[in-house]
Amino acid sequence: MSGRDLTDEELLRLIRELGGGGGSPLAPSKSDRSVRADGSWAMIVGGDVAIHYGAGFAAGDIVMEAKPPVKLYVNGAAVDGKAILEKGDRVGWSVEEPPMFRIHVSPDGIQAHLHIRAAVRKPWRLLPKEASSHLVLEAGEDEEGAAQPLSAADVIGRIHEMGVSCNLNLPAILQEIAEPTYEPVLIARGVEPIPSRDAELTLYFAERIESVFRETDGSIDFKNHLRIPQAAAGERIARRTAPVPGVAGRNVFNQAIVPPAPADVPIRAGRYVDITPDGDVIALKAGRPKLSGDRVKLFDITTEYVVFGDVDLAKGNIVFSGDVVIYGDVLEGMIVESLGNTYVFGNVYGATITATGSIYISGNATNSYLYSGYFGVVYNRLYSYTKALGEQLESLLAAAAELERAVRAQGRTARVGHLLATLASAKFAGVPKTIQESLAALTHVRRTDGEEWGDLRRQLEAVSGPLGFLGLASAEPLERLRELASRSFETIERMQERQVTIQFAQCNGTTVKSNGDIAVTKEGTFQSRLFARDGIVFKSSGAVCRGGELEAGGLIALMSVGGQSGGEAVIRSNQRILAERIYMAKLCIGRSEQYVQRPMQQVTAYLNRGRLIVEGEAI
Template identity: 35%
Template sequence: MSDHISEQEILNLIKRFDHEHEDDIDETIDGYVKVEQGKIMVRNPSHGGMISTIRAISPLKLFVDGKMILRETEVYSDSKIEWGFEEKPLFEVSVSEDKIEVYLTIFSKQRYALSLAEMAPSLHATFTAEEDLNRVLEMVDLKAILAAVEKMNIAVDLDMEAIRSEVLQPSFKPIMIARGKAPIQGRDARLELYFSENIESVFTEVRGLLDFKNHLNIPSVKSGDVIAKKIPLVEGQPGYDVFGNVLLPDPGKDIRIAGKDHVEITPDSVVIARKEGRPRILGTKIKYFDINTAHIVPGNVDLQTGNIVFAGDVIVYGDVMDNMIIESLGNIYVAGSVFNSTLTATGSIMVKGNVIGSQIYSGYFGMLYNRLYHSSKQLMDNLEKMMESARLLLHEIEKKNMRVRYGQVLLLISESKFQQVGDVVKELLKVIASIRLHNKNEFEKLSDYLEFFLHPTKMVKDMTAHRMKDFMHKLKEAYMRVALSQESHVQIQINHSQNSTLKSNGDILIRREGVIQCDVQSSRNIIFFLDNSVCRGSTLEAGDTISAMYVGGMTGVASSLKAANKIMVKKMFEGRIIVDQKTIDIYEPVEEKTFDSSII
């Protein structure tokens, strides 16, 4: 056998080696990252292998190509990878939000030297820091803590014992090391009332019959009774924060009280009744105490009694019949029902029977819809414009050295520009004619002035600028009498209402059957009491909460319920719910549901 290899055999070997090498090249290889002796090395993938990634765990920080990475990031062999450490403080001195307290929190007693931990080759590398327990770089000590406190300009004494104890045996929790003095809040002035402001069960039943004699269940006092006492405000005491700044307490809220004709207020703010009647509180900024008298109607309010206007409570032991008006500068109590009529009260209204086709206004709304208030203010606004026009016209006439009666100028202005004044005057005269008992005499002078506008000859002859000013004063007294009669806590109480409007700036309480096709508006709450009471085809709007039972029905017009805070229904068949400007339409029955702005 020859020792020499032929050229052909060499060529065959080359082909075989090339073929084996091609098989090796086809193998897929992933990239990897490893750490050796503090150095990061990256190998690129080949033939479609996966690219290696890196991320860091605090306190280690990684930078790839000059940018700190915050999440898992791909790297290559030519990537510039740098690393460092985030040096967290050993302790922290903090001040509470109200600046009353200073806290020390120790996170660690010492700081060790850190290095990059060794890591075997990995496709997805997580780099960590490694502490060298033999190299302590820094330790918590009292001097460093005191230096930190000094930089913060803390002006109160430090609890040195608490600081030393925490340094020696750290709890690793915030501990208080200094404290200022919080201001001591005072107490607002308040009223202690010795009578009920709310309508109670005025009409009681005896063996199934109304006890008409028992109307004194209305809150009542006798002359000499103490009805209230003002508890004065207590001023607070100032404090100081940890920086030495004075902290003032919130200013206390005082209450100003005053008494009407039949109420005495002693120097020590005790309120005493000087007349028998119902005590009440009027006004907002100033709390006025008054004693209300009552006008009692033993039967129905009808054409025989006429409309009723009274500066006190009105108690009706019968019904209010069709197309009648009751206007009260107090409360209205009706033992029977109200049919197609209007009731306005600056206080509360309670109807024992049904309310059908009527308008019921209490409190602020009772003031607005009171004819004496509305007509007096409307007439006063018109007369102010007429008097200004008269002043300008008289000035021009005087410049021409001519003379004319004041009443004649006023009449011409009224007939040419303010024809509506005559209708307002007639309405006011009707109201005054309806005023009951002693109050009527107080409006005689106002009636005389009103008559001027219905008799042109008398207007021209007797009306003067001085009389017009006095007339304006009487008008202002009339509408202010109503405005100042508005009570603080009012409500409407009914059993059943249909085709009616009910408005109150207090609660509206539906005690029994419910409301059908009504407009019900309350500045506070609308509450249905009976489990099976209904609300059908009605619009309800409350400044706070609506609590209803059965809303809508299987057939009929849907209801709309709107409240600022929340709406609770036992069952609602269909309708619209609005809470805090958010709306939801109900098409399918819902039961035992509470709606508020968070779930609409």
């Protein structure tokens, strides 16, 4: 009898039917321990999975898993690991294999590469497996199956699908497909953008004064202050190179690559400098070059106010828009405020010194207050008074305008001066007081080659006469005063210099706050409070720190801490603490702290994974 050949599916169905009987040679051998006693089994025959459920089949009688690159599916869902079959489950499989090629675009989008992994791919076929209740699916290449070569249409289609089009090298693509190297081949290159160039600021003077005081045969060389950076009239003190915008490029997707805009460094000229069209900053007079400001850099030449002798009641307090040089002591109760550096060739006793720049004291500071940089701004009296006055006047004028509208709504009238005086008495009593405080601060302003703050002084005097606000015919004088007060405190704010230092030989019972560094040149500190945004350094080998509190954002380098008297010192740093010797102290870095109660030498304190480590040798 002849007929068509049975298909794989028909053969599998016949195998299942014949295998059901115990006497059939197609039935699994009873001696095969991997087959369930009830006759349930699975096998691979003809490249497909055959499953037989015995009469007493229960879930779990047949277990399947796949060996990579084969992926097992049960009822259409992928299975990771082992699959416990239930009766009627549909089992399928596939082979997970890498694509024949890959198109890789560089992170910057400038280059695209073709990487062929296989030029020809053969079909996969499940390897035959005998019947078992635990079947592991494995596959191999079907040597008799039709091979699938990599086609140019597939590669080019994928490239177009990805959108790669800029400077596409079609010959290189076809060559790699015809004779694959199996290495990444450049197939497209974009146009790299030309980066922008940021503005640059070049200084031709030193911002920080490393050493100011020098002793010769035990006495101070008073000419040493001439080592402060100086510029001659007409000298170039800085140069700003203008920013240069970049040129856009294109990526392999033919999209524009726009370089980031260049960063600018805006500069402004102070009273005694000129800025040329080319960006050169030229000194118009001799003096110390000064750079201040944060976002906008302000250049100027600082003038000097020199005091020969002590600053006492006879000389009065000093307020000066520039550097103050004192050849003598600053005595108790006196105030020196400079919008620049302050140099004291002597001692400071019970006084206050504020400087928007640095403070240098050749001698000692006792029971005093020293503020530099940012702190020299906020503790400056004229800054505080004019800032408060501007805010107070703004509120007063707004209230006066509202009150005037209310009076008119009632069909009545009132003089502006009367309105302002009544408001000042009832709700804004602080305004007349702040005006008087501002005037008092201005009485100590020292003049050199022109009156400083003249407009502000005259406007304050105009509104503080015998009649006060009552004598005002309009609100315009107070509007003008508010404008001048705001301009004044903003001017002082801009005077804050970048690289500042407070330097002294010794301090006792003194508060020191620097927006930069603090340098102790000789004996040390006693029961004082020191704060530096950057570092604190004790320079003399004999310097001691007894009692008080030292805090810095950067390194604190000490010689000797604690001793027979002076109490416990508290040393705080955000980075590291170094000390030659510590007898007693509380060391703090970040939020961690540790007490040193036994003498140590060569001490280093730092954080390691959030834990404070204190290293040193016992004395």
